[in-house]
Amino acid sequence: MASKLAQLHSKVAACRLCPRLVECREKAAREKMADYRNQKYWGRGVPGFGRIDARLVILGLAPGAHGANRTGRVFSGDASGDFLFAGLYQAGLANHLESVARDDGLALEETYITNVVKCAPPHNRPNHEELTRCRDYLREELRLLKQARCYLCLGRTAYKELQEALGVTLGPFQHGLAYELDHRHLLCSYHVSRQNTHTGRLTPHMFSLILQQAKQLGNLGHVPNRLTDQPLPILPPPPQPLLPPTPWPEKPWLDGDRSGR
Numbered sequence: 001m002a003s004k005l006a007q008l009h010s011k012v013a014a015c016r017l018c019p020r021l022v023e024c025r026e027k028a029a030r031e032k033m034a035d036y037r038n039q040k041y042w043g044r045g046v047p048g049f050g051r052i053d054a055r056l057v058i059l060g061l062a063p064g065a066h067g068a069n070r071t072g073r074v075f076s077g078d079a080s081g082d083f084l085f086a087g088l089y090q091a092g093l094a095n096h097l098e099s100v101a102r103d104d105g106l107a108l109e110e111t112y113i114t115n116v117v118k119c120a121p122p123h124n125r126p127n128h129e130e131l132t133r134c135r136d137y138l139r140e141e142l143r144l145l146k147q148a149r150c151y152l153c154l155g156r157t158a159y160k161e162l163q164e165a166l167g168v169t170l171g172p173f174q175h176g177l178a179y180e181l182d183h184r185h186l187l188c189s190y191h192v193s194r195q196n197t198h199t200g201r202l203t204p205h206m207f208s209l210i211l212q213q214a215k216q217l218g219n220l221g222h223v224p225n226r227l228t229d230q231p232l233p234i235l236p237p238p239p240q241p242l243l244p245p246t247p248w249p250e251k252p253w254l255d256g257d258r259s260g261r
């Protein structure tokens with residue numbers, strides 16, 4: 001199974017199905033930001049990162065042009081990643097406080113991180129066709145992550161795309177809201193983008209609570225918080241009752257012709 005995930009990662013890195021995104025990721029890699037002018041950019045599709053036996057799967061939107069598209073690892077090398085990994089470190093789910101490069105020794109505990117679109121889009125906005133095209137990769141990723149018990153969706157688009165990939169329709173997106181899906185849970189959070197974290201829409205404390213909720217829903221209560229080393233606090237119930245279980249689709253995964261990927 002691990003080798004299948006590695007194969008999937010290779011396909012993502014080599015994929016060129018979306019001309020607009022290929023142009024965007026390669027243009028950013030050619031032109032570079034001044035601060036990184038001496039660095040070699042990844043400039044390809046950015047695969048997910050983490051453990052194949054993860055109980056917690058975190059889904060973002062897309063790689064940042066000068067973050068993950070530069071380093072080659074999701075949420076690495078930009079402000080969003082700084083915020084995310086600081087939270088994961090405090091929650092005991094990452095061994096480093098930050099993520100800066102593919103060879104920095106970062107390892108995750110019980111966690112896997114990916115984006116619903118694997119290439120950097122202009123202005124962080126993939127279009128409908130690009131989301132649809134990349135969904136096959138997401139489906140395959142989810143199929144391989146068999147131990148997942150909690151999907152943490154960072155932002156409305158990740159939440160919507162996860163539903164599309166799973167073939168289910170749940171309720172509205174709301175920060176902190178969780179839905180039950182058979183033996184799994186789907187948890188909504190504001191995205192860790194600079195736009196949200198610098199305006200106070202999402203604070204470190206709010207995100208810490210989300211990660212604690214995710215740990216509870218993913219049966220990760222045994223992973224201690226790093227700074228307090230205290231048992232997780234008992235959180236209030238989600239703001240709306242969990243929806244009744246929704247059966248998984250019979251054949252949600254596309255295993256047919258994937259030529260060109």
Ligand code: SF4
Nearest residue numbers: 015017018045119134
């Ligand atoms: S389908 Fe996904 S991986 Fe392929 S080019 Fe489009 S966004 Fe990138």
